[in-house]
Amino acid sequence: MTLGDFSPQLLDGTTQPLADYLGKVVLVVNVASKCGLTPQYEGLEALYRRFGDRGFVVLGFPCNQFAEQEPGSAAEIARFCSLSYEVSFPLFSKIEVNGPGEHPLYTWLKRSAPGAESEDISWNFAKFLLGRDGHVVERFAPGVEPESLAPAIERLL
Template sequence: MAGVYDFTATSLAGQEIPLQRFEGQVLLIVNTASACGFTPQYRGLQALHQALGPRGFSVLGFPCNQFGSQEPGDAAQIEQFCSSNYAVSFPMFAKIDVNGHNAHPLYQYLKGEKSGLLGASIKWNFTKFLVDRSGKVVARHAPTAKPEGLTREIEALL
């Protein structure tokens, strides 16, 4: 059976990154967008990454343009936006689809492991999947869930 660590994703710089690189860490995997009402959550995601990273935690950001075309930029524009506006230092990956026939295999897996309130499909940007150190998807949080509100849940897995 496939697990989170069996997938590979392309970084914003165009490098193939095996997610096995994050094995043993608690992960928060988030589909992101630069022009969304939830975009300020980058601040909270970065704060979590900084505060809990030394204990074995990482945020993984996956830009997606499937919801209201709220991530229209290319990789360079996304990187520039994230670094200049939110000083993002957590791994950001190339823009992907999270729904439909072209959905990234990682997201096909994540949705299969934890459905949302209205089914498996991702409903909007900043849906969050929490993964434990063994690579098991333990929770799915709606876009309205603020990153800072997940601190206790993440700490319990560290």
């Protein structure tokens, strides 16, 4: 399996085949609008703008599983991200990242992360860095600031 085997929905409800991102370096992040880590949106957007023209993309997956910190509708999430952080990278429909309702993408990500069997996501803003081949290269904890990922992204570009 690779990233290309999944087709989740974007915030606007359209299906987005992740195969469209094969050939790019991808950072998958579970995001939330009302979290102490929410300011990481700024760093994620900065990475996307810095490396996007070289074949890098951030994919944001809103999740309300952690202290209900993403309670809004798709339209509210889109508006918040646009107005508060000028987010221009793709944002997907709200999903679950742990438990019986977890999205299959996250089941695969967690099992594919080096050094992790199926370790649950601990909080918002957990990050998975994938190579151009659509395979997970590294997993980063929620508290890891996006800016600190730049060297790892550079190596893959």
